Amino acid sequence: MADDRWHVAVVTPKRVVAQEAPPAARVKVEWQPQKQPCIEVLPDGAELWRCGYGETSLRLPEAIRHSLVVLVAAPNTAEVETLAADLLSGGSADVVLVDPRWPSHRQELLGRQQQLKADQQLLVITTVPAAGEPIGTFPAGGHGALLRANDWSRLVEGLKYEGLRSVAEAWPGLKVIAGHPDQSWLRGVGGCLPQEEPKGKNDMVFVRLCPGTFAMGSPEGEQGRSSDEGPVHEVTVNEFWLGKYEVTQAQFQRFRKDYSYQKGEDDLPAANVTWSDAKDFCEHFGYRLPTEAEWEYAARAGTPTRYSFGDDEHKLGEYAWYYENSGIRAHPVGTRQPNPWGLHDMHGNVWEWVQDCWHDNYDGAPTDGSAWEADKCQQRVLRGGSFNFDWAEGLRSAGRGGSWAVYRGRGGGFRCARGPRRQP
Structure with missing residues (x-):
């Protein structure tokens, strides 16, 4: 202020009071409790x-x-x-x-x-x-x-x-x-939101997915729908963590030294692996395969549409490697845009093995997010579609595939899941 004036302020956590005063003035402050807006x-x-x-x-x-x-x-x-x-x-x-x-x-x-x-x-x-x-x-x-x-x-x-x-x-x-x-x-104000954890000692990055309920499957009017995607049923999923990327060749080679599907391509998704290969890899490092319900919950990322980005398949090339843009080959993981929860390649690149046994439809499917197993299960579920002759409709969030558990294909890979805490 000017030389002959002072600016006096009284500040409390709930109130600011200020006024001007001349030098050497006696300022009287009276504390009167008053509820402030x-x-x-x-x-x-x-x-x-x-x-x-x-x-x-x-x-x-x-x-x-x-x-x-x-x-x-x-x-x-x-x-x-x-x-x-x-x-x-x-x-x-x-x-x-x-x-x-x-x-x-x-x-x-x-x-x-x-x-x-x-x-x-x-x-x-x-x-x-x-x-x-x-x-x-x-x-x-x-x-x-x-x-x-x-x-x-x-x-x-x-x-x-x-x-x-x-x-x-x-x-x-x-x-x-x-x-x-x-x-x-x-x-924090509580609650849960998807979040990424730092890369672990196995170079694996996991994203936390919060508990929730969603409609699994596709409605009868959805374009490109198959009968094995119904009936639509409500599923409640507990919190879990899912790999941000598909498991890469470099990561799989740490588990199986003799694996060399495509030499010199460390960042490509590990492919040409059986369901047992995928399961054994995840469990070796303390993880597991996701259930089919968990996988679709993560792929949808809170959306009810054909894809995690909406219904317009013309945008698919921004999020997925598939038949029309892949050159009929896999591409390094994470090179397309992620879904709203930060997960890459949930549409396309390679099919992903999940824990569940194959069933022709969802009649009698679990509603708690658990895997749907069966006695003497020989066929397992694959999700997500791939670069290899898969058109846009096959990469929808609800799209399903199934194959013999011993199947190896250049378009088949996986990612791992785990619970809120790392398994021992």
């Missing part, structure tokens, strides 16, 4: 949020006593409002400021301090490039970060976990403009 609209239209879905106290590490999150966005944006409520409801913030003009309210909330105190946390998140004033006014010290995200909905999904995580763990991939997200903390 959950959302206070400031004079310039910015919003100060104090509570989410209910009154929740801060639930961060004991060393952090105050946490302010600034969302550099326009108020009344659905995803931003959801994020603000989740941050407060989970106990990640005392206050959330939704302000497209940050740092216009920096001084009111933080005062003139150029460095955060040891018990303070400040997270500023924007979706536009941050330069100049926002960077120059971001305080050092304490716990905090200035971050750039691609979209707000991703941040909302990133809070669907239990417990405490660093910002870097909860929201991986955000651009760090200033500060240290690995030393800042967020409390």
